[in-house]
Amino acid sequence: MDTIKVILVEDHAIFRTGLKTILDDEPAIEIAGETGKGLESISMAVALRPDIIIMDIGLPDLDGIESSRRILDAAPECRVIMLSMHNEPEIVCAALDAGAHGYLLKDCAAEELLEGIATVLRGETFISRHVAGAVVRTLLTQSKPASPASPKLSPRETQILAMLTQGKNNKEIAFELAISIKTVETHRQQLTRKLNLYSLADLTRYAIRTGLISP
Incomplete structure (x- = not known):
């Protein structure tokens, strides 16, 4: 199996360490880089060309949605999974409109995170079941x-x-x-x-x- 290169973009060091612990247990996954800043994530993605970028929304310099949009403009082969505490459908829709391939909540189980990675690698979209229904209802009203x-x-x-x-x-x-x-x-x-x-x-x-x- 080919190595899956992942970049972690999360400004809370403790949470980022937890993500690394989960992903380091997966032999096929390599943590290619990590940062807590949106602007740095853009240059890192362009330089490293990862398969997956796990992106927080609330970053200190440039939010994760705009960072994702710029990353995918510069490196469209990358796949972005938003990992956020926000479950509001408007925010989820904004992330998807920016090109995100997946959206997970930060309280998701490790198994769901790994399922999301596998799903977007197949070229599909993965959205947490806890927000998918609300997203569809929001799109219906629009x-x-x-x-x-x-x-x-x-x-x-x-x-x-x-x-x-x-x-x-x-x-x-x-x-x-x-x-x-x-x-x-x-x-x-x-x-x-x-x-x-x-x-x-x-x-x-x-x-x-x-x-x-x-x-």
Whole structure:
């Protein structure tokens, strides 16, 4: 297995040390760098080109959302997971709009953090189950249904898209549809490629515009 290079961006040293302890126990993960400042995280990401950046929001110089936006402009191959104490859907949506690939709360279990890393490495979006529902409801109030747009999704792709916007992960979708996780991943990759939409926020907005989901 290839080494997964990770940068930690967290201004609280004790919490950052705890993250390092969790990730150091994973043989495939290498902590390539760490910082407590947003501006430094940008230069570090450009220099080190990590696979994953675990980003706090409340940083002392430049907040994590704007830092993520600048990082992804300069190094779009990086994948950012926000790890924050904020569970307000408006903040989660702002992070996703900035390009974040995942959003976890700081009280999440180590297993959920590792699941989030694995998920975004597959090119998918991972959002804590504790905030996913509220995020969808917020997006619903911000958008109005419109006529369906092309390209046309298959019935199965449409079904999986609807379930994704409900905050369900691949394993849950596979169980409910009685298909394999690999099949779910294939359909998910196909629908995101067709739509050229890769964040959950954008997929949800598409589902709202086309009337697939409604308030």
